Amino acid sequence: MPYSPDLTAILRAGARFEADGIAYVIERLPVGTVVAPTGEITACDPLTGARGAEAFTVTIEAGAYPLTAWVAVVSREEREPQHRTAALELTVSDQPAVRWEMALNEGQDVGVLDEADGYFGYPVDAGVGTLADLSAVTALAEWDYDQLEEVYIPAQIPPGPAPIDGLIDETTGANVITVSTGWGDGVYPTFVGYAADGTISAFVTDFLVIPD
Numbered sequence: 341m342p343y344s345p346d347l348t349a350i351l352r353a354g355a356r357f358e359a360d361g362i363a364y365v366i367e368r369l370p371v372g373t374v375v376a377p378t379g380e381i382t383a384c385d386p387l388t389g390a391r392g393a394e395a396f397t398v399t400i401e402a403g404a405y406p407l408t409a410w411v412a413v414v415s416r417e418e419r420e421p422q423h424r425t426a427a428l429e430l431t432v433s434d435q436p437a438v439r440w441e442m443a444l445n446e447g448q449d450v451g452v453l454d455e456a457d458g459y460f461g462y463p464v465d466a467g468v469g470t471l472a473d474l475s476a477v478t479a480l481a482e483w484d485y486d487q488l489e490e491v492y493i494p495a496q497i498p499p500g501p502a503p504i505d506g507l508i509d510e511t512t513g514a515n516v517i518t519v520s521t522g523w524g525d526g527v528y529p530t531f532v533g534y535a536a537d538g539t540i541s542a543f544v545t546d547f548l549v550i551p552d
Contacts, residue, residue, distance in 0.1 A: 342450050343459040345546050347440050347531060350427055351410055359551040364412045366426060371409045371503035371519060374430060376473035377402050377512040381430065383443070383530040383545050386516050387466035387488060390481035394445040395474040398532055400540055406431045407471065409501035409519050412549045423499040425519050426549040429542055430471040437533025437541045457552075459529040467525060468492070468502075468518040471543055476514035480506075492518055522547030 349355060353368040379402045380395035412426040442450055448460050462469070470477070480488075491506040501519035508514050521528060526548065533542040 435535035443530040461529040
């Protein structure tokens with residue numbers, strides 16, 4: 341069965357999980373507003389994967405949508421707690437999600453995920469991820485390294501989620517907000533939440549911090 345996390349449980353401030361002597365407590369942190377001029381949403385590591393980013397097959401109306409980081413405070417005995425971004429949520433409507441489906445790019449089919457806990461996701465090589473309008477990410481792909489460094493690569497990186505908001509297109513207001521990704525580099529799946537009436541309520545990237 342493809343990977344199917346209990347996102348409703350994770351996306352809740354104060355939620356607590358324990359495994360192998362480690363405690364995970366969820367905190368909610370708004371990190372900004374995503375301006376989506378086209379409504380074509382993508383998830384990627386924008387510092388290393390912007391050029392190959394693709395929109396999900398489901399789209400939303402053009403507009404501005406709040407972006408929230410769900411941060412796990414990870415604690416174990418005799419160690420300082422760590423703050424790790426457990427999930428990144430782009431809220432599309434106020435209606436709660438009653439079901440979740442894996443977000444897919446064109447040509448992807450969950451039917452081929454025959455291995456246990458298989459999923460489609462995007463690769464992270466710079467330790468950051470985003471949910472953004474494809475137009476903004478496509479424009480960001482044309483930036484040179486100096487531009488990326490000036491906006492998105494601080495001299496000292498704060499604890500997660502370490503959000504950074506960069507204006508990409510002054511005409512449309514399209515922006516790309518980055519957050520730190522879970523334990524760092526890896527491959528991370530995104531899911532689409534649907535409300536009871538069948539409309540899209542959210543996109544959520546799971547950074548695989550909370551154990552199954």
